[in-house]
Amino acid sequence: MGLIRPAGLALLALAGVVLALHMLRVQRIEQRVPSTWLWRRLVLDPPASQPWRRPPASLLLALQLAVVSLLALAFARPFLFSDRAVGESLVILLDHSASMAATDVEPNRLEQARRALQVRAEEALSAGARVTVVAFADETEVLLAGSNDAAAVRRALASVRVRPVRGRLNDALGLAGALAEGQAQASILLATDGALDSEGMILPDAPLEWLPVGSGDNNQSIAAFTVDIRPDGVAEIFVRVANHGRSTVQRRVLIEDEAALLDARDLSMPLGADAAYVIRLSTPVQGALTARLAGEDLLAMDDVAYAVPPRGEGARIGLLSSGNRFLETALALLPGVDSLTTREPSEETPFGRIDVIVADGAPPAEGATPLLLVRPPTSMPGLRVAGQLDMPRPVLTAATHPLAVPGLAETAILSAVALELDPGWQTVLATEVEGKIWPLLAEGVVAGRPSVVIAFDLRDSDLPLRSAFPLLMAAVLDHLAPTTAVGLPVAAAPGVPLAMRVPPRVTGVEVQEPDGSLGPLEVEQGDLLWLPQDIGIHQLVLSLPGGEAPLVIPLAVSPALGEGSDIRVRPIDMATVDKDAGDGGQRGRRELWSTLVWVALLLGGAEWLFDHRGRWPDVPTAAAIRRRLPFLGRRRGSGEPSSKRGGGRR
Amino acid sequence: MSVPSGANPKQVEQAPAVGGRELLPPDLARSLDRLRLLAHRPRRGEMQGERRGPRKGRSVELSDFRPYAEGDDPRQIDWRAYARMERLFIKLFVVEEDTTLHLLLDRSQSMAWGAPPKLWLAKQLAAAMGYVALGRQEWVSTVSFAAGGTGRPEPVRGRDGLPRLLSSLAALGAEGGTDSKRALVEYAAAARRPGPLLLFSDLYGEGWHAGIDALLAAGFEPSVIHILDPEELRPTLAGDLRLRDDETGEHVPVTIDEGVLRTYRAALAEWRDGWADFCAGRGVTFVPLDSTLGVEDILFGIFRMRGLVG
Numbered sequence: 001m002g003l004i005r006p007a008g009l010a011l012l013a014l015a016g017v018v019l020a021l022h023m024l025r026v027q028r029i030e031q032r033v034p035s036t037w038l039w040r041r042l043v044l045d046p047p048a049s050q051p052w053r054r055p056p057a058s059l060l061l062a063l064q065l066a067v068v069s070l071l072a073l074a075f076a077r078p079f080l081f082s083d084r085a086v087g088e089s090l091v092i093l094l095d096h097s098a099s100m101a102a103t104d105v106e107p108n109r110l111e112q113a114r115r116a117l118q119v120r121a122e123e124a125l126s127a128g129a130r131v132t133v134v135a136f137a138d139e140t141e142v143l144l145a146g147s148n149d150a151a152a153v154r155r156a157l158a159s160v161r162v163r164p165v166r167g168r169l170n171d172a173l174g175l176a177g178a179l180a181e182g183q184a185q186a187s188i189l190l191a192t193d194g195a196l197d198s199e200g201m202i203l204p205d206a207p208l209e210w211l212p213v214g215s216g217d218n219n220q221s222i223a224a225f226t227v228d229i230r231p232d233g234v235a236e237i238f239v240r241v242a243n244h245g246r247s248t249v250q251r252r253v254l255i256e257d258e259a260a261l262l263d264a265r266d267l268s269m270p271l272g273a274d275a276a277y278v279i280r281l282s283t284p285v286q287g288a289l290t291a292r293l294a295g296e297d298l299l300a301m302d303d304v305a306y307a308v309p310p311r312g313e314g315a316r317i318g319l320l321s322s323g324n325r326f327l328e329t330a331l332a333l334l335p336g337v338d339s340l341t342t343r344e345p346s347e348e349t350p351f352g353r354i355d356v357i358v359a360d361g362a363p364p365a366e367g368a369t370p371l372l373l374v375r376p377p378t379s380m381p382g383l384r385v386a387g388q389l390d391m392p393r394p395v396l397t398a399a400t401h402p403l404a405v406p407g408l409a410e411t412a413i414l415s416a417v418a419l420e421l422d423p424g425w426q427t428v429l430a431t432e433v434e435g436k437i438w439p440l441l442a443e444g445v446v447a448g449r450p451s452v453v454i455a456f457d458l459r460d461s462d463l464p465l466r467s468a469f470p471l472l473m474a475a476v477l478d479h480l481a482p483t484t485a486v487g488l489p490v491a492a493a494p495g496v497p498l499a500m501r502v503p504p505r506v507t508g509v510e511v512q513e514p515d516g517s518l519g520p521l522e523v524e525q526g527d528l529l530w531l532p533q534d535i536g537i538h539q540l541v542l543s544l545p546g547g548e549a550p551l552v553i554p555l556a557v558s559p560a561l562g563e564g565s566d567i568r569v570r571p572i573d574m575a576t577v578d579k580d581a582g583d584g585g586q587r588g589r590r591e592l593w594s595t596l597v598w599v600a601l602l603l604g605g606a607e608w609l610f611d612h613r614g615r616w617p618d619v620p621t622a623a624a625i626r627r628r629l630p631f632l633g634r635r636r637g638s639g640e641p642s643s644k645r646g647g648g649r650r
Numbered sequence: 651m652s653v654p655s656g657a658n659p660k661q662v663e664q665a666p667a668v669g670g671r672e673l674l675p676p677d678l679a680r681s682l683d684r685l686r687l688l689a690h691r692p693r694r695g696e697m698q699g700e701r702r703g704p705r706k707g708r709s710v711e712l713s714d715f716r717p718y719a720e721g722d723d724p725r726q727i728d729w730r731a732y733a734r735m736e737r738l739f740i741k742l743f744v745v746e747e748d749t750t751l752h753l754l755l756d757r758s759q760s761m762a763w764g765a766p767p768k769l770w771l772a773k774q775l776a777a778a779m780g781y782v783a784l785g786r787q788e789w790v791s792t793v794s795f796a797a798g799g800t801g802r803p804e805p806v807r808g809r810d811g812l813p814r815l816l817s818s819l820a821a822l823g824a825e826g827g828t829d830s831k832r833a834l835v836e837y838a839a840a841a842r843r844p845g846p847l848l849l850f851s852d853l854y855g856e857g858w859h860a861g862i863d864a865l866l867a868a869g870f871e872p873s874v875i876h877i878l879d880p881e882e883l884r885p886t887l888a889g890d891l892r893l894r895d896d897e898t899g900e901h902v903p904v905t906i907d908e909g910v911l912r913t914y915r916a917a918l919a920e921w922r923d924g925w926a927d928f929c930a931g932r933g934v935t936f937v938p939l940d941s942t943l944g945v946e947d948i949l950f951g952i953f954r955m956r957g958l959v960g
Contacts, residue, residue, distance in 0.1 A: 028892040028903055034763035034882060035854040036895040036902040038921065042913055056907070 008076030063607035074596035095192035097167025104216030136172035166564025167196030177204025194570035221302035221565035243269035306556035318351035321360035326464035370480035392431030407468035416456035493560035750789035756851030762824035764879030772850035795833035834861025844869030
């Protein structure tokens with residue numbers, strides 16, 4: 001046992017003060033008595049009248065001395081040596097991958113690891129070390145760097161939550177090694193169950209100690225769960241269940257959609273075996289599907305998976321043209337285009353269900369379908385053809401507009417129609433003739449239909465030969481048919497970023513989490529990067545202008561643990577463990593001050609109770625305090641009888 | 651109101667009407683009629699009363715015989731003895747004479763202490779004993795004393811003196827300190843008819859023993875009624891105190907804890923034992939009392955046991 005701050009023992013002098021307070025006869029209260037004749041005989045005993053007296057053998061004094069002594073000792077920060085080596089710096093690595101949620105220990109592996117690390121961190125802090133807290137799963141994050149604040153360490157450890165991913169140890173060890181490097185006598189403490197990806201692990205130079213957690217292995221997982229809709233409308237559901245335990249188990253798999261239970265079957269799986277099957281449903285699937293393993297195992301996280309039927313998206317484009325190979329080729333090659341139907345302007349056959357109509361030098365058909373007008377031949381509601389422009393020089397008028405694709409301004413144009421647009425149109429590309437601006441590319445509304453107009457015939461320009469052309473076509477399609485252009489998969493794994501280009505018409509994107517909470521997503525320059533974290537069905541809500549109903553895109557986020565569902569505790573290869581600890585490290589310390597303070601508080605409470613109960617009601621506590629501390633003021637007349645009659649009583 | 655046989659209903663009813671109703675309630679007065687004052691030895695009186703006197707004479711109670719001498723009254727010759735022994739003897743009778751009951755009350759300031767005050771109990775007991783004595787046609791002399799001086803004795807006799815007795819007792823108030831020796835010695839010197847004497851006091855201070863010896867020397871038959879309040883008998887004081895003497899104003903610093911209280915109680919017991927020994931050695935009756943005791947309990951219990959009344 002030792003003392004970190006021996007000078008703190010100087011507070012033991014307070015015990016002398018307490019003793020002196022008990023020995024000193026304080027200011028006395030005048031008390032009337034019928035006669036002092038008998039009392040004078042007692043006062044012949046010298047201690048009764050002298051200012052100092054022998055310390056009374058009272059429990060109160062003993063308790064007060066004990067409290068003061070304990071507090072003084074706590075202030076000196078006594079400690080006990082522990083057998084563990086602690087350097088000047090301790091890097092804590094806490095695994096919070098999915099396997100750490102296993103409940104083979106109470107309450108789970110992560111919590112047990114957290115408690116063990118807390119103790120070790122306090123020991124290190126007691127020894128004067130600085131503590132760094134690093135949490136790792138699929139990614140490694142430094143939660144606290146080089147702190148000597150026990151509360152901060154505690155908060156950092158408490159902030160760690162299990163992530164539904166498989167852990168990767170290599171990155172974490174690399175970071176820990178880098179953190180330990182350059183610090184004298186640094187050591188690394190790794191708390192993990194070893195059920196993680198340790199391939200290619202390079203042990204750091206610093207001493208590494210492994211704090212193993214967990215012991216069980218009974219776990220089954222839904223390894224794969226997909227749903228596909230065949231062209232004939234039949235839904236094909238594929239399920240694969242894996243047994244990671246050491247014994248043969250039988251689990252029941254439940255498949256349900258948002259409306260009802262679709263399938264339930266029992267699977268018997270020997271050690272390490274998978275069981276897979278396909279369900280074909282001719283009835284329509286209602287929304288997202290859930291696959292669930294009934295019963296319990298040590299890791300509940302991977303007992304459930306979600307799937308969303310593939311969306312039949314892809315723009316259906318109708319091309320009204322007398323023949324334009326550039327347009328046909330460009331539109332057909334666009335990744336978001338599902339079908340391209342071409343009609344001659346003279347044909348009366350309607351397009352049917354079409355997402356975008358491209359009118360190439362022809363008047364568009366009636367309807368509400370968005371329009372791409374290429375060199376409109378006549379005036380229409382919202383725009384008027386006022387003449388012809390020869391050799392217009394294009395200039396970008398809205399450089400940040402999504403339609404202002406790179407290279408567009410370098411387009412050489414032979415001729416174009418002169419268009420007069422109603423207010424509300426956004427001109428992207430224009431030319432100036434005699435001080436007047438004439439639009440060459442603009443977006444607006446024609447007869448209530450979202451429209452993009454190109455004022456020149458593509459064949460009268462070199463635009464189809466430029467790289468800007470397919471970009472422009474894609475941007476136009478995104479603008480006019482946003483609901484078909486979202487390049488988002490139907491399934492994802494937590495922690496895996498998803499990127500998508502938000503159509504220009506989309507005014508905002510929100511995500512509804514599985515728990516129902518709705519939060520906005522940030523869109524930067526039309527790009528959305530989203531990192532789903534929680535398991536379950538997410539809903540991306542894309543807001544559209546003009547009161548249009550928002551577009552809701554479901555997305556299934558399932559735990560993709562893979563081998564991470566194998567929660568068997570695997571030993572970490574500790575080739576370099578403690579190689580320097582015996583020489584350079586110092587023995588760990590376990591501080592006792594908090595225990596002493598608690599004991600002092602308990603004794604203080606006992607002292608208060610004793611004082612309170614021992615004197616009440618004869619001497620109220622407040623009166624006792626005033627008597628002992630006369631400078632606080634004494635109630636005038638205190639202790640005086642209120643009347644002659646019975647004045648001697650108290 | 652029912653009156654015990656032998657009591658004078660008129661006098662019983664009169665007693666409270668003279669300012670002493672509280673001192674001597676009618677119910678108590680009626681019960682007191684059953685009592686009589688007991689004297690340990692005969693006293694010489696001036697008038698024939700109901701008590702035996704030291705002188706032999708005509709009476710109904712035969713005291714002794716002595717040989718006939720010339721000049722003796724032949725009517726006192728015991729002829730029966732002559733018949734048996736052929737010698738003349740004279741029958742001697744105890745002369746029943748009146749006796750004076752002396753009531754001495756300490757009215758120092760300390761006697762005002764307690765609930766009820768000690769002086770109140772002393773006055774009640776004095777009134778009761780006076781009533782008993784007056785009912786037997788005895789003289790009663792009441793005197794109170796304090797440091798300021800001793801009051802003038804006011805002897806009364808018979809039931810007619812009861813109003814005066816009660817008035818004088820009711821008028822007594824506590825004040826000042828105590829000069830017990832001087833008071834008792836002066837009273838012993840001044841009293842003309844020594845007799846039973848009841849001294850009511852808390853006995854604080856010095857000089858009591860000398861005073862009582864003076865009373866004894868003067869022929870009194872004193873009884874000491876020592877009255878203390880429960881707070882004096884079993885004090886509940888605690889802590890660091892500065893005790894102020896209610897009589898003298900003197901201060902005594904004292905730290906009172908359980909040990910000190912134990913010491914106090916031991917000193918009190920020793921003090922009272924000392925008084926008991928002192929009184930026993932002189933044939934003086936010592937009656938320690940708690941001021942909260944009831945008057946009837948004292949009179950019919952303690953006083954009877956101590957032989958003060960019968």
